[in-house]
Amino acid sequence: MPSCANVLAFSLIAAALSLGAGHTLAAPVLTDFETPEYLAQKGLAIVRASSLYARGGTGKGVTVGLIDSGLNAQLIDFKGRLSGPGYDFVGNAEGVIDKVGHGTQMAGLIAANKDGTGMHGVAYEAQLIALRFGDGEPFESDEEISRAWKYAFDGGARILSNSWANEIPITQADPVHYRAVMPYSMEVAQQLVEKGAVFVFATGNELKRQILAEPGLPVSFPALEKGWLAVVALDNKGELINDTANYCALGARWCIAVPGGDGGLGRGLLTTHKDGTYREAAGTSAAVAMVSGALAALQSVFPELSVQQLRDVLLSTATRTGIYSNPEAYGRGVMNLDAAWREAERQVVAMKQA
Structure with a gap:
């Protein structure tokens, strides 16, 4: 999916000059934001993140809840990016570790600092609340997950990033069955959606033509849809669905496609590793982190x-x-x-003129 930088830059300038209300801008220069860090994380250019940065959309002042395997909070990439110590629901203690490394990878894609090294996150000035639940199947950690969601929401996060799902097809997750598997989480999810939260979930990486249970929950629980996003992964060129991603299928109405990359050197998305290096992550998990960061960047504007x-x-x-x-x-x-950005700006201008 090519991006026409010159056309986009011209349109941004025209928009800035024509706006009479809302977020009027001086003419932005996209190349100021297309740094080596930006280009190193290949998904940023595909989703046109620089056009949002040029308008001030960096995530500043917005908090994202990261519900995952934890985080290496000592990395320089997260200096100033953490909203408190987080919580380890496995060890039942403040602060988090990351034995697996998955959470640290996702955190980097969401909000790693723009500091001239490696890569930076989609919302590189956002705040993270890092929360760790068990390293096994999600249904084994139902209560931990429900508590993590509440902790994040109570800490100010309205974006809840979930780069995981139970390997249950949505076609088998009828209300009775799902409540039996994830009773605590189901109750909390319904409460928090009514309070304004958005849950972001991966479609899954099982190479199936159907979405998994969590990303597809509005099929069985329609009231969740207004606070639900499912994410399917593209390759790191943004051209095709990646090698293993499950389709949106029954969740198509609330599903969006984003680069997540594939396995193999040079085919993923560069991000932070728990040992302090930069390595590639791939799949629908990475795509979820991209969307969570994008929501934070948008809300900061x-x-x-x-x-x-x-x-x-x-x-x-x-x-x-x-x-x-x-x-x-x-x-x-x-x-x-x-x-x-253009649609959000249109809505804000209309609100102010009403």
């Missing part, structure tokens, strides 16, 4: 809009041309942060 409203903006402005018009695979299309 548009505090007038709720996270649930910005979720709707991301879905409604996704690119749906060509192969991306197939909702079974790509849901609503490929995330486009330039188009999302």
Whole structure:
């Protein structure tokens, strides 16, 4: 999916000059934000993140809850990026560790610092609340997950990033069955969606034509849809669904496609590793982190809009041309942060003129 930088730069300047209300800008220069760090994380250019940075969308003042394997909080990439010590629900103690490394990878994609080294996150000035639950199957950690969601929400996070899912197809997750497997989480999810949270989930990496249980929950629990996003992974060129991603299928209405990359050297997304180096992550987990960061970056520009409203903006402005018009695979299309900014700006201007 090529990005026409010159056309985009011209359109940004025109938008800045034409706005009479809202977030009027001096003419932004996209190349100021397309640094070696930016280019090293290949997904940023595909979703047109620099167009959001040029308008001030860095995540500043927004908190994301990271519900995962933990985090190596000592890394320089997260200096100033953590909202408190986080919590380890395995050890039942403040602070987190990351034995697996998965959470540290996701944290980097969301909010690693822009500091001139390695890569930076989508929302490189956002705050993270890092929360660790068990390293086994999610259904084995139901109560831990429910407590982690509440902890993050109580700490100010309205974006809850979940790069995991139970390996249960949504077709088997009817209300009775799912409540039996994840009773605590189901109750908390329903409460927090009503309070304004957005849950971001991966479609899964089982190479199936159907979404997994958690990303597909609004199929069985329709009231969740307004606070739900499922994410399918593209390759790191943004051209095709990746090698293993499950399709959006029944979750197409709340599903969005984002680069997540594939396994193999040079095919993933560069991010932070728990040992302090930079390595590639791949799959729908990485794609979830991209979307969570994008929501934070958008909200830092548009505090007038709720996270649930910005979720709707991301879905409604996704690119749906060509192969991306197939909702079974790509849901609503490929995330486009330039188009999302324009729609959010239009809504804010309309609000102020009403």
